[in-house]
Amino acid sequence: MITSNNSRNNHMRAWSVFPQMLRDGVKALSCGQLVHSLAIKIGVQGSSVYVDNSLMDMYATCCDSMDRARMVFDDITTKTDVCWTTLITGYTHRGDAY
Numbered sequence: 213m214i215t216s217n218n219s220r221n222n223h224m225r226a227w228s229v230f231p232q233m234l235r236d237g238v239k240a241l242s243c244g245q246l247v248h249s250l251a252i253k254i255g256v257q258g259s260s261v262y263v264d265n266s267l268m269d270m271y272a273t274c275c276d277s278m279d280r281a282r283m284v285f286d287d288i289t290t291k292t293d294v295c296w297t298t299l300i301t302g303y304t305h306r307g308d309a310y
C-alpha cells in the first residue's frame with residue numbers, strides 16, 4: 213500500500229499507512245509474505261518490475277538476512293538496472309556493500 217500510494221504521488225497517504233499499520237499491530241513481514249504468495253499465485257512475481265522490486269525492498273528491510281530478497285532477485289526473468297540497484301541497496305543498508 214505504501215509503494216502504491218507513493219507511485220501515485222500520494223505521499224501523505226503513504227506516510228499515514230505505516231503508523232496505522234503499527235497501531236493496528238500489523239507485522240510488515242507477515243503482510244509482505246502474504247503479498248508475495250499472492251504475486252506467485254497470480255503469476256506476477258518474476259515478471260513485474262514493480263512487484264519484484266517492492267518484494268526485494270520489503271525482504272531487505274524486514275528480514276534478518278538478504279536471503280529472501282536474493283531469492284526474489286534470482287527469480288526475475290529480465291533483470292533491469294532498477295532490480296540490480298534495489299538488491300545492491302539492500303545489501304548496502306545492511307552494511308554488506310562487498
